[in-house]
Amino acid sequence: MSAVASPRVAPAARTDLLSWITTTDHKRIGILYLSTSLFYFFVAGMLALVIRTQLARPGNSLVTPHAYAQLFTLHGTAMIFLFVAPFALGLANFLIPLQIGAPDMAFPRLNATSYWLFLSGGLVVFSGAASNEGAAAAGWTSYVPLSAIKVSTGLGQDLWIVGVFLVSVATILTAVNFVTTVFIYRAPGMTMWRIPIFTWEMVATSLLIFMAFPTLAADLLLLFVDRRLGGHVFDPAGGGNVVLWQHLFWFFGHPEVYVMILPYFGVISEIIPVFSGKPIFGYTGLVLAAFAIAGLSMGVWAHHMFTTGAVNNPFFSFLSFLIAVPTGVKFFNWIATMWRGSISFQTPMLFAIGFLLNFLLGGVTGVMVASPAVDYMAHDSYFVVAHFHYVLGGGSLFAIFAALFFWWPKMFGVKLDETLGKWCFWFLFVGFNVTFLPMHLMGLEGMPRRVFTYANTGRLPELNLIATCGSYVMLVGTLLFAWNVIVSTVRRRPVGDDPWGANSLEWATSSPPPEHNFDKLPPIRSERPVWDLHHPAGPRT
Amino acid sequence: MTIGRRLFISSAAFALVIACGYWVVAREITGTFLLGFLAFALSFIAGYMVVAEKKADLWGDRDDASMAEAADQVIGTYSIRSPLPFWSALAITSITLGLVISPTLAVLGLLAALVLGTFFIIQSR
Numbered sequence: 001m002s003a004v005a006s007p008r009v010a011p012a013a014r015t016d017l018l019s020w021i022t023t024t025d026h027k028r029i030g031i032l033y034l035s036t037s038l039f040y041f042f043v044a045g046m047l048a049l050v051i052r053t054q055l056a057r058p059g060n061s062l063v064t065p066h067a068y069a070q071l072f073t074l075h076g077t078a079m080i081f082l083f084v085a086p087f088a089l090g091l092a093n094f095l096i097p098l099q100i101g102a103p104d105m106a107f108p109r110l111n112a113t114s115y116w117l118f119l120s121g122g123l124v125v126f127s128g129a130a131s132n133e134g135a136a137a138a139g140w141t142s143y144v145p146l147s148a149i150k151v152s153t154g155l156g157q158d159l160w161i162v163g164v165f166l167v168s169v170a171t172i173l174t175a176v177n178f179v180t181t182v183f184i185y186r187a188p189g190m191t192m193w194r195i196p197i198f199t200w201e202m203v204a205t206s207l208l209i210f211m212a213f214p215t216l217a218a219d220l221l222l223l224f225v226d227r228r229l230g231g232h233v234f235d236p237a238g239g240g241n242v243v244l245w246q247h248l249f250w251f252f253g254h255p256e257v258y259v260m261i262l263p264y265f266g267v268i269s270e271i272i273p274v275f276s277g278k279p280i281f282g283y284t285g286l287v288l289a290a291f292a293i294a295g296l297s298m299g300v301w302a303h304h305m306f307t308t309g310a311v312n313n314p315f316f317s318f319l320s321f322l323i324a325v326p327t328g329v330k331f332f333n334w335i336a337t338m339w340r341g342s343i344s345f346q347t348p349m350l351f352a353i354g355f356l357l358n359f360l361l362g363g364v365t366g367v368m369v370a371s372p373a374v375d376y377m378a379h380d381s382y383f384v385v386a387h388f389h390y391v392l393g394g395g396s397l398f399a400i401f402a403a404l405f406f407w408w409p410k411m412f413g414v415k416l417d418e419t420l421g422k423w424c425f426w427f428l429f430v431g432f433n434v435t436f437l438p439m440h441l442m443g444l445e446g447m448p449r450r451v452f453t454y455a456n457t458g459r460l461p462e463l464n465l466i467a468t469c470g471s472y473v474m475l476v477g478t479l480l481f482a483w484n485v486i487v488s489t490v491r492r493r494p495v496g497d498d499p500w501g502a503n504s505l506e507w508a509t510s511s512p513p514p515e516h517n518f519d520k521l522p523p524i525r526s527e528r529p530v531w532d533l534h535h536p537a538g539p540r541t
Numbered sequence: 542m543t544i545g546r547r548l549f550i551s552s553a554a555f556a557l558v559i560a561c562g563y564w565v566v567a568r569e570i571t572g573t574f575l576l577g578f579l580a581f582a583l584s585f586i587a588g589y590m591v592v593a594e595k596k597a598d599l600w601g602d603r604d605d606a607s608m609a610e611a612a613d614q615v616i617g618t619y620s621i622r623s624p625l626p627f628w629s630a631l632a633i634t635s636i637t638l639g640l641v642i643s644p645t646l647a648v649l650g651l652l653a654a655l656v657l658g659t660f661f662i663i664q665s666r
Contacts, residue, residue, distance in 0.1 A: 019622065021624075021627050022622040022623060022624050022626075022627065023621075023622055024619075024620050024621065024622060024623050024626065025621065100601070103619060104619050108619055108620060108623075109620060109623050109625055109626050110626075111626075112623070112626030112627070113625075113626040113629050113630050115626075115630075116626055116627050116629075116630030116631070117630045117633060117634070119630075120630055120631070120634040121634075124634065124638060155641065155642075158641040159638075159641060161641075162637045162638055162640070162641055165637060166633070166634060166637060169633075179545075183543075183545045184599065184601075185601070186599070186600075186601025186602075187600070187601060187608070187611075188600035188601065188603065188606035188607060188608055188610060188611040189600075189601075189603070189604065189605070189606045189607065189608075190601050191601065191602060191603070191604055192543075192544040192545075192601075192602075193544075203548075207548070207552065210586070211552075211579055211582075211583070215575070224640075228640070228641070244571060247571045247572065247575065248575075251575050291548070295552060295555045298556065298559070298576075298579065299559045299563070299576070301572075302572065310569075311567070311569065311572070312563075312566055312567035312569060314566075315562075315563060315566045315567055319559075515621065521608050523607065523608070
């Protein structure tokens, strides 16, 4: 069996609603994933703005404490389960078959089913807001006993369980599809050591999903049994154990962090070489580092539980420190790729550089809180909030925008406006740092996370006000992106197949690609087949 | 040995090493069980891949394979459109949502899933 794209007899491409509902084309499913996750991002972002507005001054009463708890629960849930991770799945859906020269995913109908389960899961989570006692309010980690029936009596928590369960099932099915497609459906000559780094990162991510997400699904079932069927798994009064929830949740939860970052390492690894005019430095090292991160991330879950006193802190601290090594290898390779390159500061590259700067700070504070001595002080404070927002907001979010600007021409056949793109970048970059940099200081001043107000002491009022102003600057950046999409769509200036002079196989086909992906595949003799095609006399990598 | 097999075998071995290391250092049953079970599950996939890929000969694994060599290969039938995924997802959502909201919804979802499953089997023949 091979991965040759045998031409399919397809009717003329339809664009009506029914054709989108019944589609099994990986590119359309990818676009559905991307647009749905961006919708959830917009909703979660609006919730964040309400949170920041509430915290702008001490003693504000914009929302009640219970409403505030619902806001941060839905914000965290939407950003993690419905935006950052699914966006990567959408991007991979669009790109993987194109990057390996396959006509589609291995299981197209399963792929479509995954998308619909993801969409419905998100809607179920949010539908809790319409129930009597409102949405879930136990945080995205849903710690027991906060999520137990004795505390969260409303339907919202049950709907959260069902919604997240559906999303987790969808994610597992998608990972199965990715791995099967990459292992089996590569085009002739596209050996594993020639597939693009993004696809490699998605293989590592899928492996993590296999290992972590079944645990989440199992946790949710157990919590449901406790809440609705009278179980006592997490109920100490019935012989259960609340710390068990933390073990099971973080056994999924920490790898989930890497599910949300590894794909974006891939995005950055695709963009930097193109805008540096050089091949990627250390292809093999980047791949091995991805798997080292994935493997190590399965053994560090309890660094979220240092303060419980129920885990072996030195063991988890040591393994957490170790993750910095392969991550450092990646950073070294990205910088070495740029070194003495012909760097072009177009919008995707700006966002990639923004990613490097922000993620670096998030990584450094990550190493700090991996030390139990520091973690005991910073745990559950705004320092931790700043840390993970620098990783997932400053890291993943900037890579998401980089990906949107980079692959938009391939998806829709038009480029996003460069000038608006640069404005979007600077508003987001400045807004992001103004929002989250002060949070380190808030944490050091002792401000706990998940509180709806705070004492009017020290520098907390000023720092909170600055952070709130920054969040509105980010809103402007996001709206500029939306305006850019509208302007570029209306102008509709078509671009060629390869507007950036890129390397990987997706740039060898038309923009947007036909339903069967490729009319003709170029010979694949390196990890840069399109560069080889356009530079037949050039040096080989 | 293909990279896929190596990947799962090395992952399983790594999980086993971490599980043993954790037990030696921490003597903590929950984490050891989680890591041990992870190693078992990965071994299962690795074992499956060893058996399933025994006679695999993929064009994508050959450095020098050309497009012309692989011409006319049939790699399966791709459905361009199908209503099944949408309705299947709706049925699964009804089953799970029904457990929380109303058993009737769950039963309806189950019936819909049975009908869709039958339709899928008939269509696949």
